[in-house]
Amino acid sequence: MSKEPAAPPSTPDAPPALELCGIDKRFGAVHANRAITFAVAAGSSHGLIGENGAGKSTLMNIVYGFHCADSGEIRVQGRTVEIGSPQQAIAAGIGMVHQHFMLVENFTVLENVVLGVEGGALLAGGLAAARAELGRLARDYGLEVPLDAVVSELSVGLQQRVEILKALYRGAEVLILDEPTAVLTPHEADQLFAMLRRLRAQGKAVILVTHKLREIMAVTDRVTVMKQGAVVAEVATRETSPRGLAEHMVGRAVLLQVEKRPAQPGAELLSVKALEVRDRLGVARLKSVSFNLRAGEIVGIAGVAGNGQSELLEALAGTRAASRGEISFGGRDLVREQLDPRARRALGLAHVPEDRLRMGVVAGFSAADNAILGYHDAARFNRGGLRDEAAIRAACAAKMAEFDVRPPQPELRLAAFSGGNQQKLVLAREIDADPQVLLIGQPTRGVDIGAIEFIHKRLIALRDAGKALLLVSVELDEILALADRILVMNGGEIIGELARADATEEKIGLMMAGVRAEVSP
Amino acid sequence: MSAPAKLPRWAEFGLLPLINLAVALVVAGVIIKILGESPLAAFKLMATGALGTQEGIGYTLYYATNFIFTGLAVAVAYHAGLFNIGAEGQAYIGGLGTGLVCLYLGTWPFWVVLPLAVLAGAIFGAAWAFIPAWLQARRGSHIVITTIMFNFIAAALMTYLLVNVLIKPGQQSPETREFSTNAVMPAAHELFDKMGITVVATPLNLAFGLALVAAVGVWIFIWRTRWGFALRVAGANSAAAVYAGISPPRIIVGAMLISGALAGGLGLNELMGSQHRILMDFPSGAGFVGIAVALMGRNQPVGIVVAAVLFGALYQGGSQLSFDMPKINRDMVVVIQGLVILLCGAMENVFRAPLTALFARVRSGKGIE
Numbered sequence: 001m002s003k004e005p006a007a008p009p010s011t012p013d014a015p016p017a018l019e020l021c022g023i024d025k026r027f028g029a030v031h032a033n034r035a036i037t038f039a040v041a042a043g044s045s046h047g048l049i050g051e052n053g054a055g056k057s058t059l060m061n062i063v064y065g066f067h068c069a070d071s072g073e074i075r076v077q078g079r080t081v082e083i084g085s086p087q088q089a090i091a092a093g094i095g096m097v098h099q100h101f102m103l104v105e106n107f108t109v110l111e112n113v114v115l116g117v118e119g120g121a122l123l124a125g126g127l128a129a130a131r132a133e134l135g136r137l138a139r140d141y142g143l144e145v146p147l148d149a150v151v152s153e154l155s156v157g158l159q160q161r162v163e164i165l166k167a168l169y170r171g172a173e174v175l176i177l178d179e180p181t182a183v184l185t186p187h188e189a190d191q192l193f194a195m196l197r198r199l200r201a202q203g204k205a206v207i208l209v210t211h212k213l214r215e216i217m218a219v220t221d222r223v224t225v226m227k228q229g230a231v232v233a234e235v236a237t238r239e240t241s242p243r244g245l246a247e248h249m250v251g252r253a254v255l256l257q258v259e260k261r262p263a264q265p266g267a268e269l270l271s272v273k274a275l276e277v278r279d280r281l282g283v284a285r286l287k288s289v290s291f292n293l294r295a296g297e298i299v300g301i302a303g304v305a306g307n308g309q310s311e312l313l314e315a316l317a318g319t320r321a322a323s324r325g326e327i328s329f330g331g332r333d334l335v336r337e338q339l340d341p342r343a344r345r346a347l348g349l350a351h352v353p354e355d356r357l358r359m360g361v362v363a364g365f366s367a368a369d370n371a372i373l374g375y376h377d378a379a380r381f382n383r384g385g386l387r388d389e390a391a392i393r394a395a396c397a398a399k400m401a402e403f404d405v406r407p408p409q410p411e412l413r414l415a416a417f418s419g420g421n422q423q424k425l426v427l428a429r430e431i432d433a434d435p436q437v438l439l440i441g442q443p444t445r446g447v448d449i450g451a452i453e454f455i456h457k458r459l460i461a462l463r464d465a466g467k468a469l470l471l472v473s474v475e476l477d478e479i480l481a482l483a484d485r486i487l488v489m490n491g492g493e494i495i496g497e498l499a500r501a502d503a504t505e506e507k508i509g510l511m512m513a514g515v516r517a518e519v520s521p
Numbered sequence: 522m523s524a525p526a527k528l529p530r531w532a533e534f535g536l537l538p539l540i541n542l543a544v545a546l547v548v549a550g551v552i553i554k555i556l557g558e559s560p561l562a563a564f565k566l567m568a569t570g571a572l573g574t575q576e577g578i579g580y581t582l583y584y585a586t587n588f589i590f591t592g593l594a595v596a597v598a599y600h601a602g603l604f605n606i607g608a609e610g611q612a613y614i615g616g617l618g619t620g621l622v623c624l625y626l627g628t629w630p631f632w633v634v635l636p637l638a639v640l641a642g643a644i645f646g647a648a649w650a651f652i653p654a655w656l657q658a659r660r661g662s663h664i665v666i667t668t669i670m671f672n673f674i675a676a677a678l679m680t681y682l683l684v685n686v687l688i689k690p691g692q693q694s695p696e697t698r699e700f701s702t703n704a705v706m707p708a709a710h711e712l713f714d715k716m717g718i719t720v721v722a723t724p725l726n727l728a729f730g731l732a733l734v735a736a737v738g739v740w741i742f743i744w745r746t747r748w749g750f751a752l753r754v755a756g757a758n759s760a761a762a763v764y765a766g767i768s769p770p771r772i773i774v775g776a777m778l779i780s781g782a783l784a785g786g787l788g789l790n791e792l793m794g795s796q797h798r799i800l801m802d803f804p805s806g807a808g809f810v811g812i813a814v815a816l817m818g819r820n821q822p823v824g825i826v827v828a829a830v831l832f833g834a835l836y837q838g839g840s841q842l843s844f845d846m847p848k849i850n851r852d853m854v855v856v857i858q859g860l861v862i863l864l865c866g867a868m869e870n871v872f873r874a875p876l877t878a879l880f881a882r883v884r885s886g887k888g889i890e
Contacts, residue, residue, distance in 0.1 A: 341763065341766040353764060359760045359764045362758045363758075364757055365757065372750075373761065376751065381747070386741070386746055387746060387747055387750065389745070
């Protein structure tokens with residue numbers, strides 16, 4: 001990733017594009033923002049980084065008018081503004097791209113962009129004017145989007161581009177992006193960064209909210225680190241390093257590279273032969289996939305999201321039916337016997353799903369209830385036909401202690417925990433069941449850096465205890481850090497296999513793009 | 522951080538329903554004023570009519586019994602993520618089962634008839650809920666639509682049976698003969714009599730006790746058993762249910778069977794307890810009131826019992842009102858009841874947002890650390 005020359009620093013006496021002075025906000029007992037002071041110059045990009053719950057989202061929501069600060073001042077181009085609603089923020093020239101897009105899926109791009117600023121009762125005139133203006137924006141910033149395509153048919157990367165266009169169309173001079181790469185492939189992320197550099201060069205102020213150090217290093221000029229509601233550091237990106245930032249975020253030294261001994265693979269625990277999965281329309285999403293998992297190894301599945309990894313994981317776990325093929329595990333054929341997830345779990349096949357909130361937990365239930373999900377029929381949680389509430393609570397408290405889940409309150413609703421703590425609880429649930437094979441999808445998606453280190457250590461400990469792990473992740477770094485053997489998927493097939501020692505980012509990247517590996521002699 | 526603030530429990534389960542009720546009464550008061558009566562006097566009349574006398578209390582609890590059964594039926598389906606609009610039809614068919622036991626086995630001793638009647642009511646009610654449930658689980662037919670339609674089918678079926686099959690020979694009105702005395706639910710005043718306490722005779726009967734037992738049973742089932750847990754998981758997040766090895770189609774069928782069985786309890790109160798025969802349209806809307814009761818009671822058995830008593834009081838107080846205030850006829854009483862259902866049931870969330878905002882402001886103002 002080549003760095004373009006940074007934009008010329010704005011003249012010293014020009015006021016910052018956005019300036020926050022002493023922003024303070026409490027939610028009940030939680031002091032979410034403590035006297036935050038923060039400034040972004042026009043024509044620069046500024047990273048805002050911190051662990052989940054550090055207060056970055058609250059701060060940005062105050063800037064965008066979702067929340068009202070208890071005290072403090074917001075200045076735009078040196079002028080104090082009152083921002084009580086997103087409309088006022090937009091009027092002040094602040095635009096925001098949310099992590100979860102705010103688009104009407106079955107409208108076209110054009111309709112989405114003009115939504116709320118149609119400019120008159122009849123659409124035709126407004127749409128024509130908008131089309132011309134969007135053409136100009138597309139030229140100026142390299143934001144090409146098919147204007148008449150329906151949003152739901154666009155890739156995630158393009159949908160995000162629509163969000164950026166929406167903000168620019170409304171005259172944003174300050175653009176806030178909240179975790180913009182959480183949903184992007186590495187390639188899409190690179191395109192986004194290129195776009196952000198162009199915006200910066202054109203004099204916009206870009207604020208990037210993230211917890212990924214790589215992104216901060218790649219595109220920002222300055223970076224502000226938040227921890228527990230307060231700013232703990234503000235530095236020029238050039239003068240810092242990922243390690244330095246991580247230490248500021250967590251408040252202690254962090255191991256970015258996981259330490260692990262070479263794998264000592266043992267007996268084959270699970271084997272997959274010619275597995276095929278078709279979707280509801282009969283399209284093959286998984287085409288004749290074969291591989292095996294041995295005791296004491298971590299096999300990583302790399303690939304651009306949507307190339308069959310999710311289908312593979314679900315077919316193995318039993319949440320999706322395979323149409324053909326064989327999964328041998330524990331002396332049984334899981335496909336032919338059509339075993340459901342419960343039966344597979346009983347055989348020792350545990351699963352940490354990719355999308356935690358959609359599948360792995362029930363957000364409205366207590367942590368204790370979530371900690372028994374899938375194991376709720378187990379004798380240890382029931383006594384005489386009734387749930388054993390004391391045992392359920394005690395088991396959850398034990399998991400929370402072992403996996404450092406905070407706050408350690410089994411009664412608390414799961415939604416009240418941060419992403420990292422939710423994931424630690426799910427991991428605790430599946431690891432505590434002492435599985436032979438653990439399927440794990442996106443183990444650190446939406447998880448803060450301190451928790452990532454912890455989760456990686458636990459996964460390696462599980463491997464060293466002689467279990468087999470199948471790891472699906474869109475983070476190539478994670479695959480490279482954890483896996484002993486790497487399978488690359490493209491178009492529903494396993495396109496190549498690499499031992500960790502032979503794997504490089506370039507080789508894997510080529511395979512992810514569909515270039516078959518040469519058969520090694 | 523940006524998670525919506527939540528109301529404290531006492532406000533969620535106490536204050537919010539009370540605000541809804543108060544607003545409903547204010548609107549009703551305006552209507553009463555327009556009709557030329559004094560709202561305060563009317564409400565006083567309703568309150569004393571429902572709760573001020575032994576007779577009023579008896580009738581209030583008698584109506585409440587029906588609403589507890591149907592409210593619980595709606596709530597169990599709700600926890601499984603299903604909106605059962607068909608409690609009316611399930612209660613109607615369930616009552617048929619109870620009535621048949623009473624008609625044909627009613628000469629057996631009461632303590633034999635009672636469990637059979639309970640069982641038959643439950644089985645018939647569950648059977649009527651099974652078809653929509655199966656259609657939803659296996660064919661994806663929306664349960665709201667099918668259960669509504671099954672209410673009409675139930676009504677047509679019962680009309681046919683009462684007019685052509687079950688009618689007491691030699692009479693005009695489509696009703697069966699009276700149950701034998703062994704198949705009559707002991708009335709509350711008889712039970713009090715045995716304890717040496719004299720109370721006014723009302724239709725209140727043992728079925729009220731059965732309804733309370735059902736409420737306790739539902740609470741235990743939903744919150745304290747693994748089956749209830751599985752049902753709640755399937756209702757809250759069906760993908761997570763599949764992941765956990767819970768089969769959503771099975772939960773749909775199971776929850777609807779329980780829901781229909783609970784609705785089938787209405788016949789115990791209405792037929793065995795009060796009418797002593799099967800007659801046309803005996804659920805008289807209790808299945809629909811059950812929806813409002815479940816909503817107002819937040820689908821919690823305790824809340825449902827409280828809401829059912831409130832609606833029972835509204836029914837009893839309303840009839841008292843139409844007796845004593847000639848300008849307010851029976852239809853106006855239905856309007857007032859409808860307003861309460863509208864504001865407490867259908868529009869129960871209208872005041873949630875402002876109340877939540879108010880609480881958030883009060884709390885942040887104090888800033889407890």
